[in-house]
Amino acid sequence: MIQVNNITKVYGKEKTVAVDHVSFSVKEGELFGLIGPDGAGKTSIFRMLTTLLLPDGGSATVNGFDVVKDFRKIRNSVGYMPGKFSLYQDLTIEENINFFATVFNTTVNENYHLIKDIYIQIEPFKKRRAGKLSGGMKQKLALCCALIHKPTVLFLDEPTTGVDPVSRKEFWEMLKRLKAQNITIVVSTPYMDEATLCDRIALIQEGVILSIDTPAAITASYPHELFAVKGDKMSSLLTALNSFSKIKTAYAFGEFAHAAFYAHAISAQEMRDYLKSKSIEMEAYQKIDASIEDCFIGFLKN
Amino acid sequence: MKEVVIQTEKLTKRFGDFIATNEITFDVTKGEIFGFLGANGAGKTTAMRMLCGLSLPSSGKATIAGFDIYKKTEEIKKNIGYMSQKFSLYEDLTVLENIRFFGGIYGLSNAQLKSKSEALVTELGLDKEAKKLVGSLPLGWKQKLSFSVAIIHEPKIVFLDEPTGGVDPLTRRQFWDLIYKASDKGITIFVTTHYMDEAEYCNRICIMVDGKIEALDSPTNLKKVFNTNSMDDVFYQLARGAKRKE
Amino acid sequence: MKQFFAFVTKEFAHVLRDRKTLFILFGMPVVQILIFGFALTNEVKNAKLVVVDQSKDLISQQIINRIEASRYFEIEKAVMDPEQIEAAFKEGKIRLAVIFPAHFTDNLMHINRAQVQIIADASDPNTANMLSNYVSSIIQDQQVQLNEANAIPYAIVPEIRMLYNPQLKGAPNFVPGVMALVLMLVCVMMTSISIVREKELGTMEILLVSPFRPLLIIISKAVPYLFLSLINVISILLLSVFVLDLPINGSIALLFAESTLFIITNLTLGIFISIRTNSQQVAMLISLMGMMLPTVLFSGFMFPIENMPMPLQVISNIVPAKWFYIIVKSIMIKGVGFAAIWKPTLVLVGMTLLLLGLSWKNFKIRLA
Numbered sequence: 001m002i003q004v005n006n007i008t009k010v011y012g013k014e015k016t017v018a019v020d021h022v023s024f025s026v027k028e029g030e031l032f033g034l035i036g037p038d039g040a041g042k043t044s045i046f047r048m049l050t051t052l053l054l055p056d057g058g059s060a061t062v063n064g065f066d067v068v069k070d071f072r073k074i075r076n077s078v079g080y081m082p083g084k085f086s087l088y089q090d091l092t093i094e095e096n097i098n099f100f101a102t103v104f105n106t107t108v109n110e111n112y113h114l115i116k117d118i119y120i121q122i123e124p125f126k127k128r129r130a131g132k133l134s135g136g137m138k139q140k141l142a143l144c145c146a147l148i149h150k151p152t153v154l155f156l157d158e159p160t161t162g163v164d165p166v167s168r169k170e171f172w173e174m175l176k177r178l179k180a181q182n183i184t185i186v187v188s189t190p191y192m193d194e195a196t197l198c199d200r201i202a203l204i205q206e207g208v209i210l211s212i213d214t215p216a217a218i219t220a221s222y223p224h225e226l227f228a229v230k231g232d233k234m235s236s237l238l239t240a241l242n243s244f245s246k247i248k249t250a251y252a253f254g255e256f257a258h259a260a261f262y263a264h265a266i267s268a269q270e271m272r273d274y275l276k277s278k279s280i281e282m283e284a285y286q287k288i289d290a291s292i293e294d295c296f297i298g299f300l301k302n
Numbered sequence: 303m304k305e306v307v308i309q310t311e312k313l314t315k316r317f318g319d320f321i322a323t324n325e326i327t328f329d330v331t332k333g334e335i336f337g338f339l340g341a342n343g344a345g346k347t348t349a350m351r352m353l354c355g356l357s358l359p360s361s362g363k364a365t366i367a368g369f370d371i372y373k374k375t376e377e378i379k380k381n382i383g384y385m386s387q388k389f390s391l392y393e394d395l396t397v398l399e400n401i402r403f404f405g406g407i408y409g410l411s412n413a414q415l416k417s418k419s420e421a422l423v424t425e426l427g428l429d430k431e432a433k434k435l436v437g438s439l440p441l442g443w444k445q446k447l448s449f450s451v452a453i454i455h456e457p458k459i460v461f462l463d464e465p466t467g468g469v470d471p472l473t474r475r476q477f478w479d480l481i482y483k484a485s486d487k488g489i490t491i492f493v494t495t496h497y498m499d500e501a502e503y504c505n506r507i508c509i510m511v512d513g514k515i516e517a518l519d520s521p522t523n524l525k526k527v528f529n530t531n532s533m534d535d536v537f538y539q540l541a542r543g544a545k546r547k548e
Numbered sequence: 549m550k551q552f553f554a555f556v557t558k559e560f561a562h563v564l565r566d567r568k569t570l571f572i573l574f575g576m577p578v579v580q581i582l583i584f585g586f587a588l589t590n591e592v593k594n595a596k597l598v599v600v601d602q603s604k605d606l607i608s609q610q611i612i613n614r615i616e617a618s619r620y621f622e623i624e625k626a627v628m629d630p631e632q633i634e635a636a637f638k639e640g641k642i643r644l645a646v647i648f649p650a651h652f653t654d655n656l657m658h659i660n661r662a663q664v665q666i667i668a669d670a671s672d673p674n675t676a677n678m679l680s681n682y683v684s685s686i687i688q689d690q691q692v693q694l695n696e697a698n699a700i701p702y703a704i705v706p707e708i709r710m711l712y713n714p715q716l717k718g719a720p721n722f723v724p725g726v727m728a729l730v731l732m733l734v735c736v737m738m739t740s741i742s743i744v745r746e747k748e749l750g751t752m753e754i755l756l757v758s759p760f761r762p763l764l765i766i767i768s769k770a771v772p773y774l775f776l777s778l779i780n781v782i783s784i785l786l787l788s789v790f791v792l793d794l795p796i797n798g799s800i801a802l803l804f805a806e807s808t809l810f811i812i813t814n815l816t817l818g819i820f821i822s823i824r825t826n827s828q829q830v831a832m833l834i835s836l837m838g839m840m841l842p843t844v845l846f847s848g849f850m851f852p853i854e855n856m857p858m859p860l861q862v863i864s865n866i867v868p869a870k871w872f873y874i875i876v877k878s879i880m881i882k883g884v885g886f887a888a889i890w891k892p893t894l895v896l897v898g899m900t901l902l903l904l905g906l907s908w909k910n911f912k913i914r915l916a
Contacts, residue, residue: 036470037442037469037473040438048913051914051916075758101556103551103760134343136345149758160639161468165541166542190467190469192471206440234503237485251472251475253498255522293471296470297472297475300470
């Protein structure tokens with residue numbers, strides 16, 4: 001559905017490279033995630049794919065259409081929800097949806113089955129103006145508006161940024177149901193924990209893709225033995241772990257410290273003794289599978 | 303018994319019929335890292351504004367750094383630092399200019415400003431960027447810099463409103479290193495976040511639902527009480543029942 | 549077409565729901581007309597004038613009495629040497645002088661015709677005009693009274709002379725000026741702001757990534773303001789005819805056609821600004837400072853262009869409001885037809901086409 005080949009975007013007089021020779025492809029019906037922090041180039045990639053920006057190098061096709069030459073055809077067939085999209089605050093829910101339906105040459109009834117699940121949640125408030133809705137409801141409305149013309153590909157730029165964990169969970173459940181309707185979805189997020197909800201992901205930082213694969217394959221290819229360590233004081237624990245010669249890197253991870261070993265890990269007893277020598281009481285030590293966040297940190301440390 | 307720097311008793315803020323924060327009562331001690339969690343619209347921002355002396359409570363009592371929240375807002379402001387994800391530094395000023403400006407606001411002398419800004423720039427590894435515009439720095443550096451600027455006058459308490467939103471995982475940890483260092487120096491940290499792993503880094507966390515405090519304890523104890531091993535789950539169990547949103 | 553209507557409907561919703569702005573848009577012309585109409589050019593009371601009566605006979609005395617009785621005038625000196633009049637004008641002591649030549653009544657009685665000279669200080673042209681009209685009508689009254697008893701009509705001919713500004717140029721016939729100003733503000737500022745607002749909201753991105761033609765977006769943004777402006781034209785004209793008693797001497801249809809043209813010129817200007825800017829603040833600053841000030845200065849309704857230095861006169865030619873002002877003045881006051889105003893009309897058409905072309909060339913179908 002989407003083919004991106006060495007696409008590059010450069011901004012301004014200082015030639016800041018926002019997107020640096022990025023390539024990836026997205027298959028039909030796939031939920032593809034671009035995972036990376038702010039400023040990684042996610043929005044620039046979205047804008048190039050939705051024909052809003054011209055690439056400075058490389059090429060890309062969406063639905064088989066070239067993003068530069070066939071931009072009008074792409075515009076007819078994709079749905080897009082930009083990061084700062086906030087709808088028309090002074091129009092009601094109903095008016096917003098009807099407006100976008102008409103702009104895309106369709107009616108709400110025609111594709112009602114697509115938005116039904118989401119729309120019934122906000123329907124009781126359909127006479128309310130968008131400006132008076134809660135963050136979660138605005139997000140649902142925005143998704144309805146992006147879906148109303150039955151796009152073949154849906155681009156969602158950071159739909160969950162600044163949204164609390166409960167609403168985020170609800171949002172991802174909606175995406176899963178959409179995927180079941182065979183809509184290809186490309187979504188970006190700075191939250192690493194959302195990566196596992198995608199079929200395939202690209203980890204991106206400073207315009208460069210660090211890795212592309214299924215979340216499972218990415219975590220499986222984590223090169224180090226990873227241990228979760230718990231001690232009585234986190235900051236001294238981290239200092240102790242990071243100064244240990246066999247450990248490549250150690251960092252806080254929730255209540256634990258994660259320690260990545262260069263080659264083979266040491267036994268629990270060895271670790272307990274080592275920490276004791278630094279006057280830290282070890283409370284837990286167990287081998288764990290790397291998460292996407294561990295992988296991301298691993299790539300950044302390299 | 304540690305010194306208590308934030309003390310609230312039944313602190314309430316009403317907007318008309320709407321009770322944004324409803325009789326919240328808690329203490330925070332010196333050097334503590336206090337996490338303040340809640341869904342969008344649970345009343346976090348309102349509570350934080352009252353504690354910073356930016357808005358007057360409708361009822362209830364509170365003292366910040368020993369000063370009464372109703373009468374001594376000016377003294378409170380001298381003793382706290384504030385940083386948010388949205389506004390932190392002037393993008394069109396250089397790193398040094400920003401440091402000098404904010405230091406100057408809090409009445410640091412020229413000599414202090416000079417030594418502080420040098421120390422700060424070295425500590426953050428920004429030597430090369432000192433004369434660059436803040437707008438040209440990556441987000442993570444901006445956030446670290448603005449935290450350091452927020453505590454440049456060595457306040458008793460620093461309020462952080464979602465300081466790490468959108469920052470990469472590595473920088474996020476470096477940011478927390480700065481928080482730990484500040485806490486070791488005796489600065490109390492009052493922080494809101496949407497990252498549940500960050501909630502674990504706090505000494506104690508407080509979860510707000512619909513304007514009320516629904517849970518307040520150390521992360522370990524909370525997980526025990528809610529019979530789960532992830533903070534995420536604790537939060538979800540509490541916030542799912544929320545009736546109002548924003 | 550359906551899309552277009554949906555868009556226009558949405559635009560109307562934006563406009564109509566923003567009560568404060570709407571109030572300003574419709575209130576502004578009313579307030580301006582009333583301010584200009586009453587506060588600034590209120591009728592003059594107790595204006596000082598001198599009478600030089602060289603004939604000192606019955607009828608001249610009667611006229612002088614009438615003038616004295618009027619609340620508009622206060623006679624400074626009843627008799628005065630004609631030489632001193634000029635000096636009194638220069639010192640600003642008097643606004644008007646009425647001079648009866650010798651043998652005034654004799655002439656009237658014997659040849660049924662007498663002259664009276666009225667001299668006004670026309671540096672304030674509006675006042676001068678008004679005062680001399682008052683005196684003329686007082687004289688007229690006297691004449692009517694005289695003729696009641698007489699078979700052969702007597703004619704007292706007032707000969708009016710304007711000092712300093714004989715042709716009353718730049719007479720603040722402010723209605724056309726206010727029209728130009730209001731239309732400019734509504735069209736240029738509101739259109740540019742409403743387009744730039746979509747850029748700021750992020751909705752422009754969605755609209756661009758839709759099958760809706762970008763150019764149609766812009767045209768549909770302009771439609772509500774076209775309507776708003778036409779309503780303003782109507783309200784200004786109604787006010788000027790019924791409240792200020794300023795009649796429309798020419799063709800109303802022509803006046804509307806020309807107003808529509810001027811509105812379109814301004815809409816294209818607003819569109820052009822919105823294409824070149826990315827924030828509402830900038831759009832507002834450009835429209836206010838860059839458009840309103842030149843309109844006030846160079847349209848000719850506050851400051852006569854003829855009195856300006858040459859370079860400024862040249863600059864005034866690029867201000868659309870100047871041409872519109874000429875057109876409206878000609879239609880409303882002089883009552884002329886299209887034949888007399890085709891030149892300024894052509895200038896406005898040219899400006900519109902030029903702005904349209906520039907907008908077309910600068911319009912981006914992408915973000916950057």
